[in-house]
Amino acid sequence: MSTTTTTPPLAPAPTSPLNASRTLATAARVLRQLRHDPRSIALMILVPCVMLFLLRYVFDGSPQTFDNIGASLLGIFPLITMFLVTSIATLRERTSGTLERLLAMPLGKGDLIAGYALAFGTLAIIQSALATALALWGLGLDVTGSPWLLLLVALLDALLGTALGLFVSAFAASEFQAVQFMPAVIFPQLLLCGLFTPRDNMHPVLEAISNVLPMSYAVDGMNEVLKHTDMTATFVRDALIVAGCALLVLGLGAATLRRRTE
Numbered sequence: 001m002s003t004t005t006t007t008p009p010l011a012p013a014p015t016s017p018l019n020a021s022r023t024l025a026t027a028a029r030v031l032r033q034l035r036h037d038p039r040s041i042a043l044m045i046l047v048p049c050v051m052l053f054l055l056r057y058v059f060d061g062s063p064q065t066f067d068n069i070g071a072s073l074l075g076i077f078p079l080i081t082m083f084l085v086t087s088i089a090t091l092r093e094r095t096s097g098t099l100e101r102l103l104a105m106p107l108g109k110g111d112l113i114a115g116y117a118l119a120f121g122t123l124a125i126i127q128s129a130l131a132t133a134l135a136l137w138g139l140g141l142d143v144t145g146s147p148w149l150l151l152l153v154a155l156l157d158a159l160l161g162t163a164l165g166l167f168v169s170a171f172a173a174s175e176f177q178a179v180q181f182m183p184a185v186i187f188p189q190l191l192l193c194g195l196f197t198p199r200d201n202m203h204p205v206l207e208a209i210s211n212v213l214p215m216s217y218a219v220d221g222m223n224e225v226l227k228h229t230d231m232t233a234t235f236v237r238d239a240l241i242v243a244g245c246a247l248l249v250l251g252l253g254a255a256t257l258r259r260r261t262e
Contacts, residue, residue: 018110026115031122034089044085044123048077048131056139067142071222072195074135075154078127079161079215080186086120086165087178095174113254116166117159124158145225149235153221156242160214163249170256189215194223214245 034040059065132151135141143150168185172178192210199210210216221238
């Protein structure tokens, strides 16, 4: 008589609240892995600076044009790069089986997502600081408001890109599919955020859609710093909306995080 043994299913991930030590341990592990991936670090930290540098000299004969759109792109470039790198890095964790092993341990989905957000958020701070410093003091971007407010919005945009990348990685089965999400998630926001034309000049339907897209408020916040010396109520509203969207998407990312990619 033959007996068949079955492998017991992995225990479900714990549903306990966020634990600071587990979150910090996850963030430290992600940073150690990124340290051995210089291409990803270069993409996150250097590419926004390179793009701003190129943009400045594309409009070398029209510095006013760079002043008009440079602040907006200072927020958009970090958002795009953090979205791309985060979505691919998280998907790689799943397809390699690392995510499966982590969730079999006493590590909740919230701990995992928060750890990733903390790790990539650390890089986002460096990225935003370098890009803002280059734009203001290296490329002569002329803004009326405080450079610290410009840095704040750039950082919030980078964190939003991180949150979006973590979220969409749950729906991709390969790194190629993760890249394919960029036209679906980022490009419509780029077209409707008010970078190319004021949003109130758009068709009413498109304007209504733009009013619910977080990148629109990122651009609006940058424009507030560009035009006003003091922090305005509109700036506070825009910054809170971007931050709130980032937190909401991180929550959705934790809720949709899957153990395995089939």
